[in-house]
Amino acid sequence: MTLSFSELELVEPIQRALHAENYEHPTPIQAQAIPHLLAGRDLLGIAQTGTGKTAAFALPILQRLSANRVPAPRQSMRALVLTPTRELALQIAESFRAYGRHLGLRTAVIFGGVSQGPQVDALRRGIDILVATPGRLLDLYQQGHVRYDGVSVFVLDEADRMLDMGFIRDIRRIVPQLPKQRQSLLFSATMPDEINRLIGTLLKEPVRVEVTPAATTVERIDQRVMFVDTGNKRALLAALLGDQAIARALVFTRTKHGANRVAEGLAKSGIRAEAIHGNKSQSARQRALGNFRDGRTRVLVATDIAARGIDIDGITHVINFELPNVPESYVHRIGRTARAGADGIAISFCDHSEKGFLRDIEKVTRQKIAVAEHAFRAPAGQGANGHGGQPQSHNGNGHNGGHNGHAHRNGGHHGNGNGNGNGRGGEFANRRRRSRRGGGHGRPQGHAPHPHA
Numbered sequence: 001m002t003l004s005f006s007e008l009e010l011v012e013p014i015q016r017a018l019h020a021e022n023y024e025h026p027t028p029i030q031a032q033a034i035p036h037l038l039a040g041r042d043l044l045g046i047a048q049t050g051t052g053k054t055a056a057f058a059l060p061i062l063q064r065l066s067a068n069r070v071p072a073p074r075q076s077m078r079a080l081v082l083t084p085t086r087e088l089a090l091q092i093a094e095s096f097r098a099y100g101r102h103l104g105l106r107t108a109v110i111f112g113g114v115s116q117g118p119q120v121d122a123l124r125r126g127i128d129i130l131v132a133t134p135g136r137l138l139d140l141y142q143q144g145h146v147r148y149d150g151v152s153v154f155v156l157d158e159a160d161r162m163l164d165m166g167f168i169r170d171i172r173r174i175v176p177q178l179p180k181q182r183q184s185l186l187f188s189a190t191m192p193d194e195i196n197r198l199i200g201t202l203l204k205e206p207v208r209v210e211v212t213p214a215a216t217t218v219e220r221i222d223q224r225v226m227f228v229d230t231g232n233k234r235a236l237l238a239a240l241l242g243d244q245a246i247a248r249a250l251v252f253t254r255t256k257h258g259a260n261r262v263a264e265g266l267a268k269s270g271i272r273a274e275a276i277h278g279n280k281s282q283s284a285r286q287r288a289l290g291n292f293r294d295g296r297t298r299v300l301v302a303t304d305i306a307a308r309g310i311d312i313d314g315i316t317h318v319i320n321f322e323l324p325n326v327p328e329s330y331v332h333r334i335g336r337t338a339r340a341g342a343d344g345i346a347i348s349f350c351d352h353s354e355k356g357f358l359r360d361i362e363k364v365t366r367q368k369i370a371v372a373e374h375a376f377r378a379p380a381g382q383g384a385n386g387h388g389g390q391p392q393s394h395n396g397n398g399h400n401g402g403h404n405g406h407a408h409r410n411g412g413h414h415g416n417g418n419g420n421g422n423g424r425g426g427e428f429a430n431r432r433r434r435s436r437r438g439g440g441h442g443r444p445q446g447h448a449p450h451p452h453a
């Protein structure tokens with residue numbers, strides 16, 4: 001059943017704005033959540049970025065606020081949206097402004113790392129929609145610049161991320177200040193115990209809407225894993241990125257330092273790359289993002305948190321320099337390359353210590369990730385994955401069981417770990433679903449593939 005936005009009973013000015021955004025049909029979370037939210041229900045949304053969850057909450061909030069035109073009290077807001085990162089805060093506010101462009105409601109954004117003066121000014125005479133990160137909001141509240149008495153709807157976005165980032169204490173301090181009479185929404189991609197407990201204190205008889213983790217997105221992405229020793233990862237990355245056919249690559253590291261090191265290493269190899277992470281100033285992050293978006297930088301190195309919610313079209317490759325220890329993060333990461341219906345390629349480096357993460361990822365995504373050969377394999381006898389037995393299969397369905405069962409020929413073929421020649425592994429630049437899951441049409445590959453094999 002494909003609904004239209006008009007069937008969701010959204011008012012004409014909102015529909016006009018959606019038309020301008022080229023949204024034709026509601027996404028599943030929008031179709032499921034919007035009617036309940038328009039009716040004033042609380043909501044538990046189990047969904048991640050990329051599902052259209054922002055519009056799922058923004059549209060009904062806009063509609064309800066515009067139907068009930070009361071001014072917000074001074075220093076207060078009528079709708080409060082808390083989200084973990086500045087990038088997300090900016091994007092959410094941008095969405096409210098875009099969808100609400102014909103409604104004349106006022107939206108403001110608050111986050112740390114910039115001067116607070118303009119934020120305090122924006123709040124002073126009251127605001128319809130405030131999107132904030134918890135730390136700065138709490139800080140302004142403690143200084144007496146914020147009141148919550150006007151809040152009629154509260155959204156906690158990316159609750160699991162808030163937990164990861166240590167914001168739950170801030171949330172627990174903010175929530176009791178909110179008026180008891182309010183509509184509350186909580187969105188989370190996963191449901192750790194702590195979030196479950198929070199639900200009890202936050203939501204009243206919530207409607208639960210769950211959209212499965214972007215399985216369709218994952219399906220469109222050609223996923224590969226490259227087993228490689230930690231010490232060879234940088235050389236492998238430089239070799240892959242030496243292939244100019246990789247037009248726009250987002251490289252993920254687990255830590256901020258890692259992101260810097262990888263970007264610097266690439267620069268030394270003559271590959272222009274920028275890093276974004278939480279230690280960078282807001283303006284440096286925005287600049288790096290802008291360069292990447294406009295194609296001035298071909299490679300952006302990011303941590304999960306910094307990349308959260310970043311919505312850039314045309315990313316051809318996601319490269320996991322390190323695997324995330326949370327499987328859902330893997331889905332988030334690789335989903336960056338399949339925006340707007342495009343296919344994409346995701347390559348994950350996996351060293352010995354990361355094999356457990358890989359297993360967890362395969363469990364959550366319910367698919368095996370095909371192993372790709374390259375010239376930087378560990379020397380025989382200390383294979384990155386300790387596989388033994390038979391040669392790898394590249395057809396996407398060729399390895400059974402866990403990764404311990406992977407083949408890794410002893411004394412074999414896989415070079416000296418230093419490799420040579422150009423564009424090692426570069427075949428991935430052009431490959432599009434040559435060997436898909438279940439396709440069975442893969443072929444064995446050489447160990448030092450040609451750039452455009």
Ligand code: AMP
Pocket residue numbers: 022023024025026027030048049050051052053054055309311
């Ligand atoms: P979100 O999950 O909220 O981060 O949204 C992911 C992306 O989907 C954003 O780029 C939105 O602009 C886009 N989007 C949201 N809803 C729709 C829709 N109904 N049709 C097309 N694109 C949408």
